[in-house]
Amino acid sequence: MSLIEVRDLRRTFRVRRRDDVVAVHDVSFDIEPGEMVGYIGPNGAGKSTTIKMLTGILVPTSGHLRVAGVDPSKRRTALASRIGVVFGQRTTLWWDLPLRDSFELLQKIYRIPPARYRQNLDRFLELLDLGDLLDTPVRQLSLGQRMRGDITAALLHDPEILYLDEPTIGLDVVSKGRLREFLRALNAERATTLLLTTHDLQDIEALCDRVMVIDHGSLVFDGALTQLQARGGSSRTLVVDLVDERPAIEVPGAVTVRVDGPRQWLTFPADASAAPIVSAVAAGYDVADLSIQEPDIEDVIRELYAGR
Amino acid sequence: MADPRALARHARAYVDISALWVRAAMAYRASWWMLTIGGFLITGIDFVGIWILFHNVDALGGFTLQEVAFLYGGSGVAMALADLFVGRIERIGQMIRLGKLDQMMVRPVPLLVQVCADEFALRRIARVLQAALVLGWGCTYVDWTPSRALLTGVMIAAGTAIFFALFIGFACIQFWTTDSAEVANAFTYGGNTLTSYPLSVFPSEVVKGLTFFFPIAFVNWYPSLQVLGRDDPFGYPDWTQYLSPVVAVALVALALLVWRTGVRQYRSTGS
Numbered sequence: 001m002s003l004i005e006v007r008d009l010r011r012t013f014r015v016r017r018r019d020d021v022v023a024v025h026d027v028s029f030d031i032e033p034g035e036m037v038g039y040i041g042p043n044g045a046g047k048s049t050t051i052k053m054l055t056g057i058l059v060p061t062s063g064h065l066r067v068a069g070v071d072p073s074k075r076r077t078a079l080a081s082r083i084g085v086v087f088g089q090r091t092t093l094w095w096d097l098p099l100r101d102s103f104e105l106l107q108k109i110y111r112i113p114p115a116r117y118r119q120n121l122d123r124f125l126e127l128l129d130l131g132d133l134l135d136t137p138v139r140q141l142s143l144g145q146r147m148r149g150d151i152t153a154a155l156l157h158d159p160e161i162l163y164l165d166e167p168t169i170g171l172d173v174v175s176k177g178r179l180r181e182f183l184r185a186l187n188a189e190r191a192t193t194l195l196l197t198t199h200d201l202q203d204i205e206a207l208c209d210r211v212m213v214i215d216h217g218s219l220v221f222d223g224a225l226t227q228l229q230a231r232g233g234s235s236r237t238l239v240v241d242l243v244d245e246r247p248a249i250e251v252p253g254a255v256t257v258r259v260d261g262p263r264q265w266l267t268f269p270a271d272a273s274a275a276p277i278v279s280a281v282a283a284g285y286d287v288a289d290l291s292i293q294e295p296d297i298e299d300v301i302r303e304l305y306a307g308r
Numbered sequence: 309m310a311d312p313r314a315l316a317r318h319a320r321a322y323v324d325i326s327a328l329w330v331r332a333a334m335a336y337r338a339s340w341w342m343l344t345i346g347g348f349l350i351t352g353i354d355f356v357g358i359w360i361l362f363h364n365v366d367a368l369g370g371f372t373l374q375e376v377a378f379l380y381g382g383s384g385v386a387m388a389l390a391d392l393f394v395g396r397i398e399r400i401g402q403m404i405r406l407g408k409l410d411q412m413m414v415r416p417v418p419l420l421v422q423v424c425a426d427e428f429a430l431r432r433i434a435r436v437l438q439a440a441l442v443l444g445w446g447c448t449y450v451d452w453t454p455s456r457a458l459l460t461g462v463m464i465a466a467g468t469a470i471f472f473a474l475f476i477g478f479a480c481i482q483f484w485t486t487d488s489a490e491v492a493n494a495f496t497y498g499g500n501t502l503t504s505y506p507l508s509v510f511p512s513e514v515v516k517g518l519t520f521f522f523p524i525a526f527v528n529w530y531p532s533l534q535v536l537g538r539d540d541p542f543g544y545p546d547w548t549q550y551l552s553p554v555v556a557v558a559l560v561a562l563a564l565l566v567w568r569t570g571v572r573q574y575r576s577t578g579s
């Protein structure tokens with residue numbers, strides 16, 4: 001039995017008497033303990049609705065759902081101690097109260113042993129650099145600080161599963177980076193299972209080995225990130241900085257697609273090895289620098305949506 | 309639900325959550341006292357109105373001022389206690405719109421407990437004190453026997469439970485239409501207004517309605533008739549005067565059922 005077991009899960013919403021919106025349309029997947037799974041899709045695809053069913057907030061219209069062996073909507077309160085949830089646009093913290101009060105109340109309602117609470121709090125405050133903000137009312141925190149507070153709040157009780165719905169939305173680059181680093185460390189240290197929805201593919205590339213793509217309520221891809229990149233099929237790009245300007249480079253196995261001063265772009269099939277091409281370029285030209293660009297998964301995903 | 313250990317744990321969670329809000333409010337101690345004393349005085353005006361009325365009449369629906377005080381106080385204490393402990397539920401529509409309900413649903417404390425304890429306002433205790441004072445004054449005119457004393461206690465408990473059920477039951481409408489708080493108010497606060505007077509001032513059809521359909525007559529009217537040693541002006545049998553706890557239990561059960569249905573049909577908010 002998997003940690004999360006989803007079979008033909010469906011949720012419809014009745015809008016204006018007649019019409020039914022099928023927000024999640026017969027989705028199936030399994031998630032094993034310790035996995036970090038990215039869940040992506042355009043706005044309105046059904047990501048949040050899926051998470052709300054996994055957490056027991058919404059009752060599914062049909063299908064089979066088990067999280068840690070239980071039906072979430074029937075055993076919602078019991079399941080709550082085993083999961084952590086962060087909704088990016090909303091805070092779980094008490095708006096008018098200092099962070100410290102929110103955390104202390106959570107300790108009580110999750111019945112976290114005091115020693116464990118202190119240990120976790122210290123660890124998260126350090127990793128997330130929140131120590132100075134404990135006495136600041138939540139409404140005075142910046143978006144990035146608040147998000148770090150929310151993540152701490154979701155993790156104080158050592159959940160086995162952490163659901164993150166758009167955790168990086170609206171964050172600046174530095175905050176995003178810090179958050180990704182933290183989540184990686186969390187997964188490495190505690191084997192916390194992570195399910196993360198996002199618009200930002202860099203989140204996925206930084207964190208997730210596995211990606212699920214949903215569009216119009218249906219799962220259109222579920223597999224390894226590398227597989228998704230390969231499926232874009234097309235090509236990878238070798239960016240070469242020569243010592244000085246030259247005509248287009250000619251090497252076997254690659255095509256030069258662009259020349260801009262000393263910099264040139266060569267594409268080659270994504271499943272081919274870069275090594276022979278790199279050595280051919282290095283042998284024939286004075287090279288200052290080299291880099292390889294993976295296929296842009298944004299393009300791949302756009303193709304997936306279009307392919308439906 | 310009925311497991312006493314679980315109930316104790318839920319009560320504990322309620323206290324923990326509300327204590328946080330009390331502490332937060334006490335950070336502005338002066339303003340808390342002003343609001344509380346202000347609330348006490350303003351709700352006091354309510355009964356002063358009835359008292360002034362008695363300058364022109366000797367009885368209201370056949371009841372003396374002291375008897376009216378007992379009825380008014382009985383309903384008022386029950387209402388104010390229910391309002392103090394679960395009144396916040398009338399804001400559930402707002403909690404739904406703000407996504408607060410979603411947050412509460414993923415915590416290991418029953419949703420109802422969290423909704424009722426959210427932003428707990430101890431200053432509502434002013435209302436309890438005001439009504440208790442009026443009730444206390446009314447009590448000094450009662451011809452006490454042990455069974456009447458017991459019945460008075462049962463009346464307050466049952467009355468509180470009945471208002472508790474009304475608060476919860478009618479707030480559930482907001483699961484379907486989030487902006488229906490006024491509808492709920494009409495029944496809860498409106499119910500309290502009706503039971504503040506002797507029901508003998510109303511036509512018998514109204515009393516029938518308040519007995520069989522919207523049974524708030526059991527909050528104070530029927531048990532008070534027994535405590536005050538009065539015959540039922542509408543000729544209902546004496547045993548109705550002991551029925552309040554039964555009605556309370558039935559209404560609370562019904563309200564919890566409606567609540568559970570509401571939670572299972574909850575749709576959250578789109579994006």
Ligand SMILES: Nc1ncnc2c1ncn2[C@@H]1O[C@H](COP(=O)(O)OP(=O)(O)O)[C@@H](O)[C@H]1O
Binds near residue numbers: 014021043048
């Ligand atoms: N409470 C709701 N009532 C009506 N429609 C909803 C509700 N929640 C979501 N939807 C609809 O379901 C679809 C999926 O929404 P959602 O799961 O929020 O998408 P995502 O999180 O991927 O942006 C959208 O069309 C949205 O309008």
Ligand SMILES: [Mg+2]
Binds near residue numbers: 048579
């Ligand atoms: Mg969403």
